[in-house]
Amino acid sequence: MIAVDTSTWIGFLQGDGGKDAELLDRALQDRQVLMVPVVLTEVLSDPKLPSEVSQTLSDLPLIKVEPGYWQRAGELRAKVLAKRHKARLGDALIAQSCIDHGIPLLTRDRDFRAFAEAAGLDLVIGSAAD
Numbered sequence: 825m826i827a828v829d830t831s832t833w834i835g836f837l838q839g840d841g842g843k844d845a846e847l848l849d850r851a852l853q854d855r856q857v858l859m860v861p862v863v864l865t866e867v868l869s870d871p872k873l874p875s876e877v878s879q880t881l882s883d884l885p886l887i888k889v890e891p892g893y894w895q896r897a898g899e900l901r902a903k904v905l906a907k908r909h910k911a912r913l914g915d916a917l918i919a920q921s922c923i924d925h926g927i928p929l930l931t932r933d934r935d936f937r938a939f940a941e942a943a944g945l946d947l948v949i950g951s952a953a954d
Contacts, residue, residue, distance in 0.1 A: 825856050825857070825858050826851050826856055826857060826858070826928050826929075826930050826948070827859070827863070827887060827918075827921065827922050827927045827928070827929050827930070828848055828851075828857060828860075828863065828930045829860075829863060829918060829929055829932070829933055829936070830863050830866040830914075830918075830933075831932035831933045832845070832848055832930050832931055833863065833867050833881075834867070836848050837873075842932075844930050844932055844949075847948065848930060851930075857884055858884070858885055858886070858887050858925075858927060859881065859884040859885065859887065860886075860887050860917075860918050860921045860922070861886055861887065861889065861921070862914050862918050862921070863918060867881060868881065887922075887924075887925055887927065889921070890924050893920060893921075896923075896924070897916050897917050898916075900916055900923070900942065900943055901913065901916035903942045903943065904938045904939060904942045907941075907942065909938035909941075910938065911935075915933070915935055915936060915939065916939070918936075919945045922946070923939075923943055923945055926946075927946070928946040929948065931948070932949070934949065937949075
């Protein structure tokens with residue numbers, strides 16, 4: 825199983841190539857994608873998103889929010905900020921979801937490296953340039 829960040833979903837939906845888009849396509853075919861609730865919210869925020877894509881994304885299995893999640897996410901973000909790295913709230917929530925379940929995160933966003941360093945988030949980083 826793998827979780828996918830908003831950056832990769834957007835690139836994939838726009839038809840961008842890259843290692844991450846190929847991995848996402850394969851994972852979708854194999855039914856190996858778990859949706860992070862925050863990512864679903866971010867992607868569904870696009871007013872131009874076709875309704876059939878919205879429905880398909882909404883049908884993916886959601887990662888469960890475990891007890892203590894919000895506290896752990898806040899502590900994770902504080903740890904990253906203390907090291908003077910960028911730590912957006914949404915990224916902290918996405919990272920904590922993956923950490924809680926031991927699921928790797930497929931992303932184009934290199935800001936997640938700080939979460940990997942701080943808490944062992946398992947990353948698969950790709951981009952259209954790969």
